[in-house]
Amino acid sequence: MRLPRQNLRTPGPTPIPNDIVEAMSEPMINHRGPEFLDLITESTRLLKQVFMTQNDVFVLTSSGTGSLEAALVNTLSPGDKVLGVSAGAFGDRFCDIADAYYADLKRIEVEWGEPIDPEVIRRELREDPGIKAVMITHNETSTGVTHDLESIADIAKNEFGKLILVDAVSSLGCIPLPVDGWNCDMVGTASQKGFMIPPGLAFISVSDDAWEANRTSTMPRFYFDVAEAKKYLESGQTPWTPNLSAIYGLRLALDKMMDEGVENIFARHHDIAQYTRDAVEDLGLELFCTDPARASDTVTAIKMPENIDGSRLMNIMRTEEDVVLAGGQGKLVGHIFRIGHLGWVSREDIEEVVEALKRTLPRVGFSAS
Numbered sequence: 373m374r375l376p377r378q379n380l381r382t383p384g385p386t387p388i389p390n391d392i393v394e395a396m397s398e399p400m401i402n403h404r405g406p407e408f409l410d411l412i413t414e415s416t417r418l419l420k421q422v423f424m425t426q427n428d429v430f431v432l433t434s435s436g437t438g439s440l441e442a443a444l445v446n447t448l449s450p451g452d453k454v455l456g457v458s459a460g461a462f463g464d465r466f467c468d469i470a471d472a473y474y475a476d477l478k479r480i481e482v483e484w485g486e487p488i489d490p491e492v493i494r495r496e497l498r499e500d501p502g503i504k505a506v507m508i509t510h511n512e513t514s515t516g517v518t519h520d521l522e523s524i525a526d527i528a529k530n531e532f533g534k535l536i537l538v539d540a541v542s543s544l545g546c547i548p549l550p551v552d553g554w555n556c557d558m559v560g561t562a563s564q565k566g567f568m569i570p571p572g573l574a575f576i577s578v579s580d581d582a583w584e585a586n587r588t589s590t591m592p593r594f595y596f597d598v599a600e601a602k603k604y605l606e607s608g609q610t611p612w613t614p615n616l617s618a619i620y621g622l623r624l625a626l627d628k629m630m631d632e633g634v635e636n637i638f639a640r641h642h643d644i645a646q647y648t649r650d651a652v653e654d655l656g657l658e659l660f661c662t663d664p665a666r667a668s669d670t671v672t673a674i675k676m677p678e679n680i681d682g683s684r685l686m687n688i689m690r691t692e693e694d695v696v697l698a699g700g701q702g703k704l705v706g707h708i709f710r711i712g713h714l715g716w717v718s719r720e721d722i723e724e725v726v727e728a729l730k731r732t733l734p735r736v737g738f739s740a741s
């Protein structure tokens with residue numbers, strides 16, 4: 373099956389450069405052999421640079437959700453008190469995983485589209501000294517908000533000595549997240565967002581404090597047991613058969629990221645995001661994120677104008693303009709649409725989206741007031 377070229381602007385999966393597509397068609401190798409040892413050792417070394425960490429980093433064969441599950445089940449025990457935040461669909465998912473493993477979850481509700489106020493975290497931790505870990509979604513893809521992880525981690529870790537478990541699925545490798553600089557314990561992310569490769573790999577970093585918690589943690593785990601991952605990585609392997617093709621892609625993607633330089637990657641994401649936000653507002657549309665300072669540099673969420681047929685807008689964009697936008701998730705279905713600008717993205721990609729919106733919005737009855 374051959375699909376037409378599309379300007380894929382979902383916030384993951386994201387487009388893949390041709391040389392990475394080619395790298396992924398290399399023949400299979402023995403994942404218990406010397407070639408794989410070189411591949412995984414070098415990939416892990418470079419991943420640590422993207423994570424800005426000296427901590428252990430592991431490559432898991434799963435989507436990003438696997439890394440969130442790994443963060444919880446490797447550090448906690450059933451009944452442990454954890455603080456989670458419902459500020460969007462992915463904050464909810466993190467909370468749901470904690471529930472599924474019988475953590476004693478305190479779920480803070482934040483209006484979707486608003487950033488989490490770090491003061492709320494401080495208050496909760498003060499009120500309940502029994503809380504063991506704080507779970508935070510760094511970049512809430514469903515609302516286009518980047519939460520103030522730096523301040524939240526500072527409070528949770530440095531003031532209260534709690535574990536900080538981070539969903540960095542749509543942030544790491546795109547916007548700054550110095551794992552060691554911000555003292556984050558478990559940080560999970562995924563291949564199909566900032567890394568220019570397909571879905572199928574997750575990456576997770578594990579701090580010394582997380583290993584300490586791991587020694588007494590009793591949540592059930594098998595596939596996502598990081599102690600097993602560590603043992604195997606010492607001999608250049610993964611516990612289970614890895615997604616070799618995606619790891620071939622990862623290896624080249626990491627070289628490309630090093631060539632560009634992580635600081636330049638962050639600057640590119642910021643410039644393109646700012647261009648997106650400005651252009652969208654120039655079109656007369658309204659951003660969903662309530663605080664411009666916390667608007668995401670990887671995905672822009674836009675309020676669906678009232679009195680227009682949102683699904684027709686998305687449909688014309690896809691079928692006639694070859695631009696694939698993302699709709700809303702959970703309770704935001706029909707209320708917002710989103711433009712992804714992460715990973716392999718250029719300003720021209722977004723200019724194309726803006727031009728297409730200019731043509732399409734009047735066709736669905738929108739006129740800027």
Ligand SMILES: Cc1ncc(COP(=O)(O)O)c(C=O)c1O
Pocket residue numbers: 383384435436437438462509511512513514539540541542562571
């Ligand atoms: C912030 C965030 N967390 C978690 C996930 C889930 O990742 P996956 O679909 O790779 O399991 C996503 C995916 O969009 C995400 O954006």
